[in-house]
Amino acid sequence: MKALVYGGPGKKSWEEKPRPTLQHPADAIVRISRTTICGTDLHILKGDVPEVTPGRILGHEGVGVVEETGAQVGNFKKGDHVLISCITSCAQCEYCKKGMYSHCLNGGWILGHLIDGTQAEYVRIPYADNSLYRIPEGMDEEALVMLSDILPTGFECGVLNGQIKPGDTVAIVGAGPVGLAALLTALFFTPAEIIMIDLDANRLEVSKKFGATRTLNSSTENVVEKIMQLTGNKGVDTAIEAVGVPATFELCQSIIAAGGRIANIGVHGKSAELHLETLWSRNITITTRLVDTVTTPMLLRTVASKKLNPSLLITHRFKLPEIIRAYDVFAQAGKEKTLKVILINE
Ligand SMILES: NC(=O)c1ccc[n+]([C@@H]2O[C@H](COP(=O)([O-])OP(=O)(O)OC[C@H]3O[C@@H](n4cnc5c(N)ncnc54)[C@H](O)[C@@H]3O)[C@@H](O)[C@H]2O)c1
Ligand SMILES: [Zn+2]
Ligand SMILES: [Zn+2]
Numbered sequence: 001m002k003a004l005v006y007g008g009p010g011k012k013s014w015e016e017k018p019r020p021t022l023q024h025p026a027d028a029i030v031r032i033s034r035t036t037i038c039g040t041d042l043h044i045l046k047g048d049v050p051e052v053t054p055g056r057i058l059g060h061e062g063v064g065v066v067e068e069t070g071a072q073v074g075n076f077k078k079g080d081h082v083l084i085s086c087i088t089s090c091a092q093c094e095y096c097k098k099g100m101y102s103h104c105l106n107g108g109w110i111l112g113h114l115i116d117g118t119q120a121e122y123v124r125i126p127y128a129d130n131s132l133y134r135i136p137e138g139m140d141e142e143a144l145v146m147l148s149d150i151l152p153t154g155f156e157c158g159v160l161n162g163q164i165k166p167g168d169t170v171a172i173v174g175a176g177p178v179g180l181a182a183l184l185t186a187l188f189f190t191p192a193e194i195i196m197i198d199l200d201a202n203r204l205e206v207s208k209k210f211g212a213t214r215t216l217n218s219s220t221e222n223v224v225e226k227i228m229q230l231t232g233n234k235g236v237d238t239a240i241e242a243v244g245v246p247a248t249f250e251l252c253q254s255i256i257a258a259g260g261r262i263a264n265i266g267v268h269g270k271s272a273e274l275h276l277e278t279l280w281s282r283n284i285t286i287t288t289r290l291v292d293t294v295t296t297p298m299l300l301r302t303v304a305s306k307k308l309n310p311s312l313l314i315t316h317r318f319k320l321p322e323i324i325r326a327y328d329v330f331a332q333a334g335k336e337k338t339l340k341v342i343l344i345n346e
Helices: 039-046 141-147 150-160 177-189 201-210 223-230 246-255 296-304 320-331
Strands: 002-006 012-016 028-035 062-069 081-084 122-125 132-134 169-173 193-198 214-217 236-241 256-264 285-287 314-319 340-344
Touching (some): 002 320, 012 320, 039 320, 062 122, 062 141, 081 141, 132 296, 141 296, 141 340, 150 177, 150 256, 150 296, 169 177, 177 193, 177 201, 193 201, 193 223, 201 214, 223 246, 314 320, 320 340
Parallel strands (some): 169 193, 169 236, 236 256, 256 285
Antiparallel strands (some): 028 062, 028 122, 028 340, 062 081, 081 132
């Protein structure tokens, strides 16, 4: 089969690899029908994730059709259409039993990281019973690729941890796919205001179409001043950090209201300052989380009932063998106006 193979920092190629085979009775082999590229894949290619070793097939998102199952797999059989979770979970360890699949002692984020991933014609999924989700008949499978990672990430790490309630004022810093996924799922709770903050005018424009009540461009506006004006000097009830740099985490601290929640989503490579000298008395909560994907069944139902439309995030489509070009378009998100790209395995 063909696959996108990491060759060390800055190196990737679309090359021939052996088709995966069952290695454990709980495994399934899935033929990929649609996959995508994540910002995390770009981090890997920069060399920011050293556990990923040369020769690894990248990718942790996708949908496909079950090709083969091990003897212990009870929920799926050959021919089933499935959504692949970016998080592999055994359902049996201490963390899985707490619903913290991201910290599964036998899985977690391993796809396209510690084991071969989904940017290929076939992928091996360990603990298939708990790491795959059945796609109901007649659903738009392409849109469901957004449920492998970014929708549960925005929802669990941003919206749920941020405890958004009806009537709240919410700020989301970062209008990339993850920030926009937080925006789409924040709407479940009907906050009064959703303020999107980014440097990219196009992404802010998209945010308005998705339901943001206001947008602020931090390259041209004084965001803290504007938010204080908008909130009668109180600040926001929930600030979601969806960028992953010190400046945006510090911005969240400057705009949070007394009693508010800062929900961090961003993957941080550097330490950020924590302003306890001002925050100690403000009754605030700061949360962090690696996506667990425990809300995937709920998100699938909301997509099925058309309460959530994740296909809004798809801006480009390529055939799977054009993946190198797709990476370029994804990496040049500003110029190409890219959110998520879909790769089609015909
Ligand atoms: N916690 C988790 O489990 C988890 C899972 C997936 C992704 N993530 C992380 O979520 C973050 C967002 O992911 P994404 O795919 O949307 O990334 P992205 O790079 O596409 O989007 C980030 C956005 O932030 C904007 N931005 C950059 N600097 C800014 C600044 N100073 N002020 C305002 N906006 C700024 C960019 O213009 C961009 O639109 C990343 O850090 C990613 O690694 C976390
Ligand atoms: Zn991802
Ligand atoms: Zn587990």
